[in-house]
Amino acid sequence: MLSMMFAGVNAQSLKSPDGKFEMNFQLKQGVPYYNLKYNGAVVVEDSKLGLRLFKDSAIKFASEIAKAEDAKFDLNNGFTKTEEKRDSKNETWQPVLGEKKNYVNHYNELAVTLDQASTSRSIVVKFRLFNDGLGFRYEFPQQKNLNYFVIREEDSEIDFPTDMKAWWMVADYDSQEYQYQETKISEIPSQWDKAFDANASQALVKNAVQSPLMLKKEGKDPLYVNVAEAAVLDYPASHLEVDAQNFKFKTHLTADRQGAKGYIQTPSVTPWRTVIVSPKAEEVMESKMIFNLNEPTKYTDTSYIHPTKYMGVWWEMIIGKSQWAYSTAENVHLDKTDFSKLTPNGKHAANNTKVKEYIDFAAENGFQGLLIEGWNIGWEDWFGHSKEFVFDFITPYPDFDIKMLNDYAHSKGIKLIMHHETSGSATNYERWSDKAFQLMNKYGYDAVKTGYVGDIIPRGEHHYSQWTINHFYRIAEKANDYKIMINSHESVRPTGESRTYPNYISAEAARGTEYEAFGGNKPDHQTVLPFTRWMGGSMDYTPGIFQTKLDYYFPGDKRFVKTTLAKQLALYVTMYMPLQMAADLPENYKKHMDAFQFIKDVAADWDDTKILSAEPGDYVITARKAKGTDNWFVGGITDENKREYTVDFSFLDKGKKYEVTVYEDGKDADYIDNPQSYNIYKKQITSKSKLKFKMARSGGFAVSVKPVN
Numbered sequence: 001m002l003s004m005m006f007a008g009v010n011a012q013s014l015k016s017p018d019g020k021f022e023m024n025f026q027l028k029q030g031v032p033y034y035n036l037k038y039n040g041a042v043v044v045e046d047s048k049l050g051l052r053l054f055k056d057s058a059i060k061f062a063s064e065i066a067k068a069e070d071a072k073f074d075l076n077n078g079f080t081k082t083e084e085k086r087d088s089k090n091e092t093w094q095p096v097l098g099e100k101k102n103y104v105n106h107y108n109e110l111a112v113t114l115d116q117a118s119t120s121r122s123i124v125v126k127f128r129l130f131n132d133g134l135g136f137r138y139e140f141p142q143q144k145n146l147n148y149f150v151i152r153e154e155d156s157e158i159d160f161p162t163d164m165k166a167w168w169m170v171a172d173y174d175s176q177e178y179q180y181q182e183t184k185i186s187e188i189p190s191q192w193d194k195a196f197d198a199n200a201s202q203a204l205v206k207n208a209v210q211s212p213l214m215l216k217k218e219g220k221d222p223l224y225v226n227v228a229e230a231a232v233l234d235y236p237a238s239h240l241e242v243d244a245q246n247f248k249f250k251t252h253l254t255a256d257r258q259g260a261k262g263y264i265q266t267p268s269v270t271p272w273r274t275v276i277v278s279p280k281a282e283e284v285m286e287s288k289m290i291f292n293l294n295e296p297t298k299y300t301d302t303s304y305i306h307p308t309k310y311m312g313v314w315w316e317m318i319i320g321k322s323q324w325a326y327s328t329a330e331n332v333h334l335d336k337t338d339f340s341k342l343t344p345n346g347k348h349a350a351n352n353t354k355v356k357e358y359i360d361f362a363a364e365n366g367f368q369g370l371l372i373e374g375w376n377i378g379w380e381d382w383f384g385h386s387k388e389f390v391f392d393f394i395t396p397y398p399d400f401d402i403k404m405l406n407d408y409a410h411s412k413g414i415k416l417i418m419h420h421e422t423s424g425s426a427t428n429y430e431r432w433s434d435k436a437f438q439l440m441n442k443y444g445y446d447a448v449k450t451g452y453v454g455d456i457i458p459r460g461e462h463h464y465s466q467w468t469i470n471h472f473y474r475i476a477e478k479a480n481d482y483k484i485m486i487n488s489h490e491s492v493r494p495t496g497e498s499r500t501y502p503n504y505i506s507a508e509a510a511r512g513t514e515y516e517a518f519g520g521n522k523p524d525h526q527t528v529l530p531f532t533r534w535m536g537g538s539m540d541y542t543p544g545i546f547q548t549k550l551d552y553y554f555p556g557d558k559r560f561v562k563t564t565l566a567k568q569l570a571l572y573v574t575m576y577m578p579l580q581m582a583a584d585l586p587e588n589y590k591k592h593m594d595a596f597q598f599i600k601d602v603a604a605d606w607d608d609t610k611i612l613s614a615e616p617g618d619y620v621i622t623a624r625k626a627k628g629t630d631n632w633f634v635g636g637i638t639d640e641n642k643r644e645y646t647v648d649f650s651f652l653d654k655g656k657k658y659e660v661t662v663y664e665d666g667k668d669a670d671y672i673d674n675p676q677s678y679n680i681y682k683k684q685i686t687s688k689s690k691l692k693f694k695m696a697r698s699g700g701f702a703v704s705v706k707p708v709n
Contacts, residue, residue, distance in 0.1 A: 388427060391421065418447070485503050489509075526575070530614070647693065648690050662701065
């Protein structure tokens with residue numbers, strides 16, 4: 001009885017502003033635990049908190065075996081609570097680019113100071129409880145006995161009471177370009193070995209999964225849970241180790257080759273661990289908690305940051321019709337090779353004639369940008385050689401006249417988008433970035449697509465280890481100095497940092513459209529991504545493929561994009577992309593200019609977003625209001641199953657008339673048998689109107705809604 005009373009006295013409770021969530025923190029024999037309830041029901045059972053450290057900041061290699069005596073250096077036990085502070089905030093802030101004009105940041109906060117008497121050290125565990133879920137992190141004040149330390153592992157647990165359905169992908173220190181799996185938590189280990197294919201850089205974490213992780217408690221009272229992280233800065237990205245028998249997950253940080261997870265100098269904080277919870281899938285998608293847990297930007301000028309619709313000299317290389325490289329050489333030295341004397345391969349896409357054709361088409365159809373890949377020397381031996389000086393980012397191939405093409409593009413109202421593939425050589429990119437950005441300023445480029453294909457240099461680092469994450473944001477800060485926007489590929493997934501670094505406007509960090517030409521994407525792929533990868537920020541998914549069957553180019557080729565054409569249109573609404581690509585070749589758009597009109601019309605940034613209906617792995621129906629206008633756009637997508645959905649337009653202004661242009665699957669449409677079958681019609685509606693849509697297998701619909709004057 002006395003021990004129960006003592007435990008109660010030492011427990012701290014925190015409620016969300018609306019009172020629906022309750023978080024409880026307590027020490028059990030000096031070990032910190034928390035739990036989470038929603039409407040009185042347990043969502044997260046008592047779960048441990050803490051970190052393990054290397055002794056005295058000294059590390060050996062990853063093969064070092066932890067010794068029992070090392071445990072005395074860990075920050076996971078022997079604690080007493082010495083202080084608690086409470087705070088709350090209710091603010092509205094405006095993202096530079098976003099899904100809504102205003103984001104509401106409303107939370108109650110509890111900060112608990114824990115002292116470890118055996119080492120004379122203290123840490124703070126901070127919790128923020130929002131109306132959509134919980135965020136918590138560790139904070140390390142500067143102090144005599146905790147100035148520098150090295151993390152062996154962070155052991156934050158999330159212990160669920162039931163065996164929920166999970167949408168997951170395998171954990172990897174270097175890639176998130178895998179298919180999502182749909183199983184019970186208990187089934188993850190048995191399915192793990194079948195859940196990945198090869199990748200250009202790969203360091204798999206056995207029986208662990210990546211975040212964001214989407215979960216669903218099924219039954220008569222369903223509950224949707226999203227597990228993720230926020231504000232991953234100066235710290236490695238995390239994964240989730242799976243305890244399948246107990247339905248428990250534990251943080252697993254990305255290591256460097258020495259096995260170290262993080263090098264810390266106090267004062268310091270970790271990223272936030274996040275748990276978003278709702279009985280409605282739509283409300284999970286709408287949550288902006290991850291962004292709210294990031295700090296406001298310190299940039300003094302964000303006027304150069306703008307949404308951009310662009311085309312690219314890209315897809316034809318992805319499918320194998322053209323090449324990035326200029327010559328037939330297999331071994332080049334940037335500082336020695338005379339590229340003008342090499343034998344051209346005849347397939348180099350980034351040449352003056354072809355680029356001008358793309359510029360013409362993009363300009364004629366109202367685009368703002370054109371990405372050109374393969375314009376710069378070095379592509380002949382760029383991949384797979386661990387070559388540090390692989391690109392200089394400033395020297396064009398002989399058939400790419402950078403001044404002429406920029407002048408030509410600007411005369412047509414088009415800004416070219418620079419491509420900086422690093423081949424994973426981050427050290428080389430940091431050496432050249434000033435000169436590269438100066439070249440961009442000289443020629444009027446204001447956006448760059450960076451790439452990190454292959455193993456990271458410095459060798460032994462990973463795409464998601466602390467050093468490389470710091471690299472990504474060093475580049476973002478430097479790009480801001482030159483008023484340049486960044487779209488990174490093969491980078492770490494965003495976790496809301498666009499609030500702090502608004503020029504980092506998009507990233508890949510998942511399996512995008514290019515994989516339709518590689519290993520393929522399953523028809524449900526685009527219905528899972530909004531619940532996972534998109535929770536922390538925009539993705540450059542590169543949709544808009546109209547010619548989905550690749551045997552059009554290569555007779556007998558079995559590869560195809562596993563959607564209908566109408567679903568490709570819908571992706572522009574269901575997926576938030578302020579840097580928005582029309583990825584197909586101009587020749588394919590010219591055959592379907594009536595359908596292409598939707599891509600020309602659709603906005604890239606928004607004043608409002610409403611998730612009308614959604615179920616992970618099945619379907620997503622989204623409505624968005626274009627920034628600064630009264631125009632709305634609606635998109636709906638489905639998985640491999642046919643579906644019907646009726647759009648209720650009650651979100652429109654009452655008393656107004658609107659004209660809708662509908663782009664829907666044709667009656668005989670099918671993503672395998674007849675993907676290019678679509679139907680377009682117009683009609684007038686009001687806020688009282690409803691329209692019924694029939695979606696084909698892996699199909700969809702898109703609607704443009706404009707007020708009638």
